[in-house]
Amino acid sequence: MIRRIVVMTQPRRLLNWLIPGIFFLAWLVVSETGLAPPYLLPHPKDVLATASSYLFGDVGQAAYAGRFFEDLTASTTRVLLGFGLAVIAGIPLGVLSGRLALVNHLLSTTINALRAVPGISWLPLAMVWFGIGIKTTVFLVALAAFFPIYLNAEAGARQVSPTLLQAGAMMGVRRLRGTFAILLPAAMPSIITGLRLGMGISWAYLVLGELTGVTNGLGALIMDARMLGRIDIIVVGIILIALIGRLCDVGLHYALRLSFKSARRIP
Amino acid sequence: MKPRLQIISAEHRSAASPVVLDVEQVSKRFVTNGSGDITVLQNISFTVRRGEFICILGRSGCGKSTLLNILAGFMPPSAGVVRLNGRPAGHPGPDRCVVFQEDALFAWLTVKENIAFGLKGRAMTRREKEREVDRFLSLVGLTDFADYLPAEISGGMKQRVSLARVLILQPEILLMDEPFAALDAQTREEMQDLLLRLWSELSHTIVFVTHDVGEAALLADRVLLFDRAPGRIKEEIRIALPRPRQKEDDGYYALCRSITAKIKAL
Numbered sequence: 001m002i003r004r005i006v007v008m009t010q011p012r013r014l015l016n017w018l019i020p021g022i023f024f025l026a027w028l029v030v031s032e033t034g035l036a037p038p039y040l041l042p043h044p045k046d047v048l049a050t051a052s053s054y055l056f057g058d059v060g061q062a063a064y065a066g067r068f069f070e071d072l073t074a075s076t077t078r079v080l081l082g083f084g085l086a087v088i089a090g091i092p093l094g095v096l097s098g099r100l101a102l103v104n105h106l107l108s109t110t111i112n113a114l115r116a117v118p119g120i121s122w123l124p125l126a127m128v129w130f131g132i133g134i135k136t137t138v139f140l141v142a143l144a145a146f147f148p149i150y151l152n153a154e155a156g157a158r159q160v161s162p163t164l165l166q167a168g169a170m171m172g173v174r175r176l177r178g179t180f181a182i183l184l185p186a187a188m189p190s191i192i193t194g195l196r197l198g199m200g201i202s203w204a205y206l207v208l209g210e211l212t213g214v215t216n217g218l219g220a221l222i223m224d225a226r227m228l229g230r231i232d233i234i235v236v237g238i239i240l241i242a243l244i245g246r247l248c249d250v251g252l253h254y255a256l257r258l259s260f261k262s263a264r265r266i267p
Numbered sequence: 268m269k270p271r272l273q274i275i276s277a278e279h280r281s282a283a284s285p286v287v288l289d290v291e292q293v294s295k296r297f298v299t300n301g302s303g304d305i306t307v308l309q310n311i312s313f314t315v316r317r318g319e320f321i322c323i324l325g326r327s328g329c330g331k332s333t334l335l336n337i338l339a340g341f342m343p344p345s346a347g348v349v350r351l352n353g354r355p356a357g358h359p360g361p362d363r364c365v366v367f368q369e370d371a372l373f374a375w376l377t378v379k380e381n382i383a384f385g386l387k388g389r390a391m392t393r394r395e396k397e398r399e400v401d402r403f404l405s406l407v408g409l410t411d412f413a414d415y416l417p418a419e420i421s422g423g424m425k426q427r428v429s430l431a432r433v434l435i436l437q438p439e440i441l442l443m444d445e446p447f448a449a450l451d452a453q454t455r456e457e458m459q460d461l462l463l464r465l466w467s468e469l470s471h472t473i474v475f476v477t478h479d480v481g482e483a484a485l486l487a488d489r490v491l492l493f494d495r496a497p498g499r500i501k502e503e504i505r506i507a508l509p510r511p512r513q514k515e516d517d518g519y520y521a522l523c524r525s526i527t528a529k530i531k532a533l
C-alpha cells in the first residue's frame with residue numbers, strides 16, 4: 001500500500017536548486033564585472049557554448065566536440081563495475097562481520113588498517129599490477145567504495161535488536177531465511193547509507209583512476225584539458241560529474257525503493 | 268485479612284487437564300565482568316496445565332524475563348529441565364510463542380504482513396492464510412489498520428499485533444513478558460479485557476509475567492510469587508475468584524491487599 005507518498009510542493013522542489021542557483025549568479029556576476037579574468041574562470045556563456053559542442057557537436061568539428069557520449073559510457077561502465085564489485089564483497093562481508101565475532105576478529109584489523117591508506121597511494125601499485133586502462137580504474141573504484149559499504153553494513157547488522165531475531169526464531173524462522181527476512185531488512189537503513197556513500201566516492205575515484213593513461217572518460221577529459229589549458233572544458237567536466245553523480249544517487253535511491261520493502265518503508 | 272478462596276472453574280480446569288509445561292529444578296547463573304558469577308534463578312520448579320493462566324509476579328530484577336527466555340528456548344538453563352508435553356523443550360519454535368516486553372514488530376512490514384509472518388512455509392493455501400489473517404485481525408480489532416506500518420499505530424495497537432502474530436500460530440503455550448507495562452492505565456485495562464476474551468475463546472495456556480499485583484489478581488488462575496536475589500518461587504497463590512472479575516469487588520480488593528502484604532514481607 002502506498003500511503004506515505006510525500007507530495008513535494010513546488011516551493012520545496014525549488015529549494016533544492018537554490019544554492020546551485022546562487023553559485024551560478026555569483027559566477028555570472030564575477031565574470032561580467034571582470035572580477036575574475038577568463039583564464040581563471042571562463043564566462044558562463046563560453047562554458048555553455050563549450051558544453052553544447054562537447055555534448056551535441058559533431059566529432060571532429062572542434063577539439064572535444066561530440067565526445068560526451070563516449071566519455072559517459074566509458075566512465076559509467078567503470079563506475080558500475082567498480083561499485084558492483086564493492087557491493088558484492090562489502091555487503092556480505094559487512095553483515096557477517098557484524099553478526100559473527102569470529103569473522104569480525106578475522107577482518108576488522110586488516111580492513112581498518114587498509115582503510116587508513118589514502119586511495120591515491122594505490123594508484124602507482126594498481127598501474128603496475130593492472131597496467132594502464134579500465135582494470136586500474138575499476139580496481140580503484142571498487143577499493144574506495146568497499147569501505148563505506150562494508151562499514152555501514154557491519155554497523156547495521158550489529159545493531160539489529162536481538163529481540164527481532166528471537167521473534168523470528170519463535171515463529172519458526174531458521175537461520176538462512178532469518179538473514180533475508182529479518183536481518184537484512186532491519187539493517188537496511190544503514191546498508192542504504194553505505195551504498196550511497198559508496199556511490200559518491202566511486203565517482204571521486206573514477207576521476208583519479210582516469211587521470212593517467214586512459215584516453216576516454218570524464219576524468220581523462222579533465223586531465224587532457226588541463227594539459228591543453230582548456231579551463232572551460234575542465235569546468236564543463238566538473239559540472240557534468242556533479243550532475244551525473246547526483247543522478248546516480250537518485251537512481252540508486254529509486255532502484256532500492258523499487259526492489260525492497262524495507263527501503264521503501266523506512267519510517 | 269485473607270480473602271476466602273473457594274469454588275470454581277479455575278480449580279476444575281487445573282485439576283483435570285494434562286500438564287503442558289513442566290519446569291524442573293531450573294537454575295540460571297550468569298558470568299559477569301566484574302563481580303564473578305551471579306545466580307539469577309535458583310531451583311525453579313512448577314507445572315502448567317492445559318488452559319491454565321499463570322502469572323509470575325515479582326519485583327524488577329528478580330529474573331522474570333530470564334525465566335521466560337529459558338522457557339522460550341532463547342537461552343539454556345544452567346541446571347534443570349524444561350519439558351513441553353513431556354519432552355525436553357529444545358530450540359525456540361512456534362510451539363512456545365512470546366509477546367515481548369518491548370516492541371518487537373518488523374518495522375518494514377504492515378500490520379497484516381506482521382501477523383502473516385509466521386504462516387510462511389505452512390502447508391496452507393494462500394486463501395486459507397488470508398482468511399486466518401483476517402480472522403485474527405478482527406479478533407484483536409485491527410481490521411481497519413491492516414495496511415498500516417508499526418510506526419503509524421499506537422503502543423496498544425502494537426501489542427495487539429504482537430498478540431495476533433503469535434496466536435495465529437496456535438502455540439502450545441503463550442509466554443508474555445510484561446506485555447502491557449508500557450501502556451497507559453486505560454489502554455492496559457482494554458488489553459487485559461481483550462486478552463481474557465481471547466483466552467476464553469481460544470483456550471490458550473498462558474504464562475504471564477508482571478510486577479503489577481492488580482494485574483496478576485485480575486488475570487491469573489495461579490500466581491507464582493517470586494523472591495529476589497537469587498530469584499526463586501516464594502509462594503504459589505491459587506486464585507479462585509469467579510470470572511469475570513471486577514476491580515470493584517471486595518474479594519478482588521482483599522486479594523490484592525494480601526498479595527501486596529506478602530511482597531512487602533519478602
Ligand SMILES: Nc1ncnc2c1ncn2[C@@H]1O[C@H](COP(=O)(O)OP(=O)(O)OP(=O)(O)O)[C@@H](O)[C@H]1O
Binds near residue numbers: 331
Ligand atoms: N545476559 C546477562 N548477563 C548477566 N546478567 C544478566 C543477564 N541477563 C540478566 N541478568 C541479570 O539478571 C537479573 C534479572 O534480570 P531479568 O531481566 O530477568 O529481570 P526481570 O525480573 O525481568 O526485571 P524487570 O521487571 O525489570 O524486567 C538482573 O539482575 C540482571 O542484571
Ligand SMILES: [Mg+2]
Binds near residue numbers: 331332333368444
Ligand atoms: Mg523483564
